[in-house]
Amino acid sequence: MAELTPMMKQYLDLKQEYPDCILMFRLGDFYEMFFEDAETAARVLEIALTGRNCGLKERAPMCGVPYHAVDSYISKLIANGYKVAICDQLEDPRAAQGIVKRGVTRVVTPGTVVENSILNESENNYILCVHYGEQGRYGISYCDVSTGEFVLEELEDDTALFNEMTRLNPQELLIADSHAKEFLIMTGKTRFKNTFVNPYFDWAFEAKAAEKALRGHFKVSSLKGFGCAEMVLGVCAAGALMQYLIDTQKNALLHITTLRTLNERAYMILDPNTRRNLELTQTLMENSKRGSLLWLLDKTQTAMGARLLKKIVLQPLKHLDAINERLDAVGEIRESIYLRESLADSLKHVYDLERIISRISYGSIDAKDCLSLKRSIGILPELHKLLGETKSVLLSRLYSGLDSLQDIYELLDSSISEDAPAGIMDGNIIKPGYDKEIDRLISASKNGKAWLAELEAREKEETGIKNLKIGYNKVFGYYIEVTKSNLSQVPYRYLRKQTLVNCERYITEELKEMEDTILGAEERRKAIEYEAFLKIRDMLGENVGRIQSCAARVAFLDVLQSFACVAYENAYVRPEMADDGLLDIRNGRHPVVESIRRQEFVPNDALLNDDTQNMLLITGPNMAGKSTYMRQVGLIVLMAHIGCFVPASSAHICLVDRIFTRVGASDDLASGQSTFMVEMNELANILNNATPKSLLILDEIGRGTSTTDGLSIAWASVEYIINNIRAKTLFATHYHELVELENMFDGICNYSVAVKEVGHDIIFLHKIVKGGTDRSFGIDVAKLAGLPEEVISQARIFLDRLQEYEISLNGLPRERKEEKPENPSTSALPAYIAELKNVNIDTLTPIEALNLVYSLKKELNHEA
């Protein structure tokens, strides 16, 4: 009976352990795949499907990829939704007795890739683990295995979970088997519907098992030191994630040196709408980084700085001292041209230390990485010197904590050759003087070369063949080459080795002996260099924690210099921060619009306080600049809270707990929500969660439905905010009726965006002025947009007619509206209308009152 070959038996044993993965099996210089895996991989990777004798009657389907190019093939498989298990040779094949020992060294999934060619340099690559707690609460934990960041958090509800998921944008979600279905349904209609969801053992999420996995990895007897002892849900998520990483990444977790507990009280929560509406990391229209706040603020010089900047932009601080510390540091760098330019110049030379560290941990570091590490460390003394001269608390703290890693520099400088190749098994990596044995072998092969030259001269002399030469190739080794015209002079002692078109190649006894010595020395040197390199790698491995904390400091310094650089280049000012409820921005600008627009940007003030000016009700024509103005206030407040200078001539910014935005119209087809439904969901979230310390930016509330419904909702929302929340609010609207609210409530102030009419044309002045407006200029804007003249003139006729009805309404005693009502809760009711209809004011809600106004309008319309 046919029997499997030992190699195929080994393959099938391993494959059994990884049935859901494509198993890449290392054979010599190739990773081979067999059977179904081969068929799938050949199709996805567009490579040839062949066969291999496996001992059975039929050949096993097989395909393979060269090991040195494996990254690009892995990335293609991952992108197509497959998991890949990498099976490597666990011993030197030359030393193996019998079949080479092999084992899976790593399972690669979208959330666990570390290959540079797959990763985006300025983005983190997270795997996020979600643990379901009681009463709708969650514990989450996320890790970027390409940098070693490992964090846990606890979240209140679905909304908080969704907020964090959108902030982190994980490539993979780990979830307990028993919740996987529920989770898939929950994410099925969101943007995470295509994210790789990985169900994992329930037991790993149990508190005891989770804690054990964490204690085991961090080698601690208690988790107290990480500040998460009370966070049971978070620990369950973190422990399950750690267990998963241990299972799949095997021994490559050296670089996960700490567990960070995210304290939500330290950061302002930004919901996905606010991130999107303020275009913090990407633009609304094109989803591109260019045009976003992140793009504008990114003057970082390192990939680590770029990744940290994104985190900082999405996590504004909530504490005054922390914000002021950052502002002090940015101010100090901004003030000194020398410091600013020297920091940028030095940081330019620092490589991506975080990802080099992960390659140390994964054992995939090469000599080039070592040189990058050495060069980066070489910059540290300069950074140290620059920071040593600073005064601000934060920079001084960075200075005192910055380890110069001198010993690591010396190790790398003495060991790794400057022109070392990338491959670590090809020799020429180790510098002369580092290892005596390597030096001896180098000299043996060098002497061998001198001896070859001497032999060549001797053979020429003896045979009289002047153009005889000694050469070498990988297949035949050393040879003596004689051209065809000189063959008659070849002596008998020459043994033919190879025949070419123009020449013959020979070997002699003497040359053969020398070949053994030279090649033996070369081979041995390569082997010893490889061993020496592995030792250096291990020494680096023992120091990953030190390199990591250095990397974190460098990244933070990079963000601070980036803020300083942007502040200097764009003439930003330092915001004055206080917890006093006053927002006073003078000559504020929209940071991105001003940097992109060719024409001059018109600056505007913004004043909001807790009592007299709590809400700005902004009216004005289309295209005047209402949205730009409101976004600019939101961005200035946010920039101040991340410790960045702001585009204004001066800015007093009070601490805010959240920034809420409801801007523009977008529908969510994926979840089957109409534009209006999306708008109402967002509004509900704001009205339910805003506090007096929040900043609200509301643009055209109610425009997604009929005018009457829309106006009613807008009116009622303004009332609700001013009466119940008293959050600082910017409220832009096309419902000019709302300007009446200024007279009815303390704290509402009308503003409008000025335009100038020149004949039939309008000029946008983009200036925010006090007072409301009652004209939209919509038709004028439509004309500017190039609507056909016929449509424009017909629209003007309709408008005139409508305005006539408007006048017949407003002809009613207007002065009554100026009187301040005694009871603000019924204040929205236009009393004169109620009187007209003989209705008792006190029995109506504001919305009913507004509906009344409109039904009256309709009646008047009919009569006319």
Ligand SMILES: Nc1ncnc2c1ncn2[C@@H]1O[C@H](COP(=O)(O)OP(=O)(O)OP(=O)(O)O)[C@@H](O)[C@H]1O
């Ligand atoms: N302060 C300003 N200085 C210069 N240009 C500005 C200013 N504010 C806005 N703009 C420009 O005016 C245009 C319209 O701005 P925006 O979209 O904010 O107007 P809007 O009033 O919100 O319009 P709509 O009501 O139609 O949504 C944009 O192209 C913007 O770049």
